[in-house]
Amino acid sequence: MEASPIEVALGDEAATKRLGEDLAMAVRPGDVLALHGDLGAGKSTLARALIRALADDATLEVPSPTFTLVQSYETRVPVHHFDLYRLGHEDELDELGFEDAFAGGVALVEWPERAGSRLPQSALTVELIHEGEGRRARISGSDEAMARIGRSLAMRGFLTGAGWGSAQRRHLTGDASARSYETVRLAGEADRILMNSPPLVLGPPVRDGKPYAEIAHTSKTVSAFVAIDKVLREASICAPEIYAQDLDNGFLLIEHLGSTGVLDDARNPIAERYVAAAELLADMHGRPWCAHIEVAPGIVYDVPPFDRDAMLIEADLLVDWYVPAVSGKPADDALRARYRQEWNVALDRIEGFEPTLMQRDYHSPNLIWRAERSGHDRLGIIDFQDALVGPTAYDLASLAMDARATVPRDVEQATVNAYLARRRAAGPVDEAAFLEAYALMAAQRNSKILGIFVRLHRRDGKPGYVKHLPRIRDYLRRALAHPALAPMHAFYEEQGFLEEREL
Known part of the structure; x- marks a missing residue:
């Protein structure tokens, strides 16, 4: 199913780069991002920022693949950057390993219309549209992918509300649950941790009409972390200071202990x-x-x-x-x-x-x-x-x-x-x-x-x-x-x- 499109105003190049980071925090192996837009719309800027975020290297050389047609990077999730402007026929994609590229990684495709029928129907569409002095990004795709992207963008909104909207985001770790953590960096400030702890989705009943998580008393919301953190810190135990919190969505901005x-x-x-x-x-x-x-x-x-x-x-x-x-x-x-x-x-x-x-x-x-x-x-x-x-x-x-x-x-x-x-x-x-x-x-x-x-x-x-x-x-x-x-x-x-x- 297709979810409602998401639109993001991009006032300048820095905003385009932040969107690339936000997408990098949301992508998964198998994702194909079809990047649409006129020449100069910012597709390469967006792709470069996404690749650098996945590589956790702000200075990584990311040349345009205009002449090579594809550039590949061994990052946290392998990423393959295609520019199909010079593609003669969609059959040429076989020589580029197009389908293999997104089987175990992420594919970024500029000029995706030239891929014709080879572009997966599940591809996410990211369209960059000129708007005044800036751009507007319109993102559309499946419910599952859009939920991931929507949550990542909500995390950026949370950072903005905490005064860290321009912070650099980098994946830190995930754990055996749905929680994940990012390192966020802002010039002149010590690094902080962005904690993403969505409300627990209870599974099917396994005993006496209750799901496993309820019987095992697994924490259901981020309130559990906030509560335990509070009593530990009150006891002078070194637990992270919480700088900002959104209990409903499960977002915390916390101290980076090292x-x-x-x-x-x-x-x-x-x-x-x-x-x-x-x-x-x-x-x-x-x-x-x-x-x-x-x-x-x-x-x-x-x-x-x-x-x-x-x-x-x-x-x-x-x-x-x-x-x-x-x-x-x-x-x-x-x-x-x-x-x-x-x-x-x-x-x-x-x-x-x-x-x-x-x-x-x-x-x-x-x-x-x-x-x-x-x-x-x-x-x-x-x-x-x-x-x-x-x-x-x-x-x-x-x-x-x-x-x-x-x-x-x-x-x-x-x-x-x-x-x-x-x-x-x-x-x-x-x-x-x-x-x-x-x-x-x-x-x-x-x-x-x-x-x-x-x-x-x-x-x-x-x-x-x-x-x-x-x-x-x-x-x-x-x-x-x-x-x-x-x-x-x-x-x-x-x-x-x-x-x-x-x-």
């Missing part, structure tokens, strides 16, 4: 930084937290509990996704019932154990190392919107068995020891009970992650997560080695969950 993490250049854990992160965590667990947080006048966010249903629906991802992937067939009812029974028995042992503000993903991607600072201020914390009220042991398991980095056993032990030493210094702690809870939460988390990483590969087309599976299986073996988990360990061994498997 780009250095807790891993070295080879992505190995730096033991001293993991120890520092454990000590910060221990101090956070030693204080009370408010779970009823005012986000804005009249808007209150209640931090959900990490209850039994949430723990089980997460653990079920192993049988929902991992088991079918490695066995070639769905898990049957008998296996599911036995799996649930083992987990319920184990979870009974830690019912109500040491509830705290549980950040849920306290691990290397979300920890920023600030070497110039001292004490706990050396660590910045991000990506905490899915926080729950749950066991203290969970976040330590998330850190010490980091899903995104291979933590050697000695570093894991040093991390756990540092946490417990800090807890002991603050008062009595039942270490035996804590270590049992730590092992169980590690087993729960890594069972969940085995399923999630397969789901990201099979359902969401993100194969890069599969490479982490051997590490996650190793973490599961470590966790299940605790004597209290012997029955579950035996069950996992019996079912082959811990075996090295290829997908």
Whole structure:
């Protein structure tokens, strides 16, 4: 379906370049942008800005492809710039690899009418029209593509309202959810982060008429981030300052805490930084937290509990996704019932154990190392919107068995020891009970992650997560080695969950 066209006034060349950046933040592999306009309308200026934004290189040489007909660039998304003005016949497109160009990348096509029937019907149309001293861009395309572009343009509008309308936008990262992040730069100012967190789209019901996200208490709006950020900062924890917010649309302009993490250049854990992160965590667990947080006048966010249903629906991802992937067939009812029974028995042992503000993903991607600072201020914390009220042991398991980095056993032990030493210094702690809870939460988390990483590969087309599976299986073996988990360990061994498997 064709959505209503979007029109953008372009008062000068700088505005045309900003539109190129805004389009660069929205394009996806497979997109074809048909650039229409008279000579001098700004098509090449728009294309050049888009390519430079994808390359994150404002000085990248982007010559006009008038004579070569096509120029290709290996950017974040491969991009191919066509100028078909000199094309004799559409059959010549075969020699240019026209269809291959947009199979796995983005194609920008000037003079697209010369492509004739070879231009995909799904192509986005970007028409540049002279208007007074400037231009007007008219963009049209499918509902899905126009939704992406419309959101990117809304983000530019949000920046304008925050006084950053002329900022340069560059893709920073996306995560396993629909959230994405950009670095925005404005002359004379420190870089900031533009957070794009659209309201969560709930999936179909999976149990008791409820969707997975509702049972697992996944954050539904950006209000969750704002709320957790507020209580962390009030506790003098280094979380980003929020400079501007649009709670309805899910846009935040926040502080850029830095780009250095807790891993070295080879992505190995730096033991001293993991120890520092454990000590910060221990101090956070030693204080009370408010779970009823005012986000804005009249808007209150209640931090959900990490209850039994949430723990089980997460653990079920192993049988929902991992088991079918490695066995070639769905898990049957008998296996599911036995799996649930083992987990319920184990979870009974830690019912109500040491509830705290549980950040849920306290691990290397979300920890920023600030070497110039001292004490706990050396660590910045991000990506905490899915926080729950749950066991203290969970976040330590998330850190010490980091899903995104291979933590050697000695570093894991040093991390756990540092946490417990800090807890002991603050008062009595039942270490035996804590270590049992730590092992169980590690087993729960890594069972969940085995399923999630397969789901990201099979359902969401993100194969890069599969490479982490051997590490996650190793973490599961470590966790299940605790004597209290012997029955579950035996069950996992019996079912082959811990075996090295290829997908």
